[in-house]
Amino acid sequence: MPGISAKSRAGWRSWQLGIKGTVCRLSSSSSTTTIPVIDLSPFVDPHASESSKTQCAEAVHHAAVNVGFLYVKNHGVDPSIMDGALAHARAFFSLPQVVKEEISILNQYQAPSNKEGTTPPLSCRGYQKAMCGLGNRLMRAFSLGFGLPENYFAPFYHRSFWCLRLIRYPPVSPQERESLSSGLGCGEHSDYGCLTLLNMDESTQALQARNTQGAWIFADPIPGTLLVNIGDMLSRWSNGKFKSTPHRVLPAVGKARISIPFFFEPNLDTLVVPLPECENYARAHGKIYSSVLFADHLRSKVTNNFSFLEPSPTATSLTGSKVHTVDGKGSERH
Numbered sequence: 001m002p003g004i005s006a007k008s009r010a011g012w013r014s015w016q017l018g019i020k021g022t023v024c025r026l027s028s029s030s031s032t033t034t035i036p037v038i039d040l041s042p043f044v045d046p047h048a049s050e051s052s053k054t055q056c057a058e059a060v061h062h063a064a065v066n067v068g069f070l071y072v073k074n075h076g077v078d079p080s081i082m083d084g085a086l087a088h089a090r091a092f093f094s095l096p097q098v099v100k101e102e103i104s105i106l107n108q109y110q111a112p113s114n115k116e117g118t119t120p121p122l123s124c125r126g127y128q129k130a131m132c133g134l135g136n137r138l139m140r141a142f143s144l145g146f147g148l149p150e151n152y153f154a155p156f157y158h159r160s161f162w163c164l165r166l167i168r169y170p171p172v173s174p175q176e177r178e179s180l181s182s183g184l185g186c187g188e189h190s191d192y193g194c195l196t197l198l199n200m201d202e203s204t205q206a207l208q209a210r211n212t213q214g215a216w217i218f219a220d221p222i223p224g225t226l227l228v229n230i231g232d233m234l235s236r237w238s239n240g241k242f243k244s245t246p247h248r249v250l251p252a253v254g255k256a257r258i259s260i261p262f263f264f265e266p267n268l269d270t271l272v273v274p275l276p277e278c279e280n281y282a283r284a285h286g287k288i289y290s291s292v293l294f295a296d297h298l299r300s301k302v303t304n305n306f307s308f309l310e311p312s313p314t315a316t317s318l319t320g321s322k323v324h325t326v327d328g329k330g331s332e333r334h
């Protein structure tokens with residue numbers, strides 16, 4: 001589709017609707033490592049000991065520094081919420097084309113209000129609450145990992161500009177997959193904000209992360225876990241210490257794939273100031289990051305990736321702009 005980047009083209013093909021056990025191997029610059037599975041229960045259990053929290057915080061910190069991806073288990077989100085969201089997504093994508101077209105991003109960039117029969121059969125509030133809860137638990141762990149108070153980041157995401165996206169990747173033939181002639185399911189990119197919390201169906205060999213040697217490594221679903229990756233803003237907060245790892249999705253052979261990324265973001269007006277705690281790391285790696293307003297970063301990414309959106313002149317105008325996805329705060333502001 002001319003004028004639309006690889007990522008947005010993928011979203012179009014996949015009928016992307018915005019509403020706002022395998023451990024795979026990845027390599028860090030010095031050693032081969034894996035996408036770790038981390039038990040997050042110390043940040044779920046209100047009676048957890050300080051030492052168990054510290055241990056968990058160290059594990060998530062290590063994963064963020066060396067891989068940029070991690071699986072979390074015992075994360076505090078009820079499995080029925082995760083499965084329910086996948087079921088809702090499947091039900092939405094099986095609706096007649098004409099119904100889905102009503103909320104095409106090319107028509108309006110924004111889902112309509114909850115009109116019976118025209119909106120997807122999705123109650124996203126419960127899911128949003130569960131994901132924001134998980135985002136909060138992870139951010140508390142990252143805070144401790146930086147040696148900061150557990151709630152250090154809380155004022156920067158208490159009005160999170162989150163975004164929930166339902167994606168269906170249409171199936172391709174083995175030949176198409178081999179030659180990638182049908183295009184990637186989703187082109188190489190990094191995520192814009194803080195954390196991406198990915199709920200995916202059982203399809204394997206689809207999502208790939210690029211390791212530091214440039215090799216593409218599969219990040220397959222692991223039952224009972226949720227996949228987390230670091231976005232650009234958390235990377236910047238850490239002065240580049242945390243990796244906002246590039247990733248992409250290959251089209252699935254024979255069977256459609258459903259995935260539901262929840263983008264847990266800072267408040268739109270958060271000024272992301274790189275942490276002094278990470279300055280030594282930045283100096284040692286020859287790159288000091290500057291501060292950025294999340295709204296500015298988001299605007300530049302969205303307008304670059306979705307060329308049918310006109311660039312908006314100021315950061316503040318974003319709240320009323322044509323963001324292709326519908327997210328909780330954005331929809332309230334329209």
Ligand SMILES: O=C(O)CCC(=O)C(=O)O
Nearest residue numbers: 167186200207249259261
């Ligand atoms: O579908 C996936 O597994 C990942 C999707 C993704 O990377 C994105 O929407 O940014």
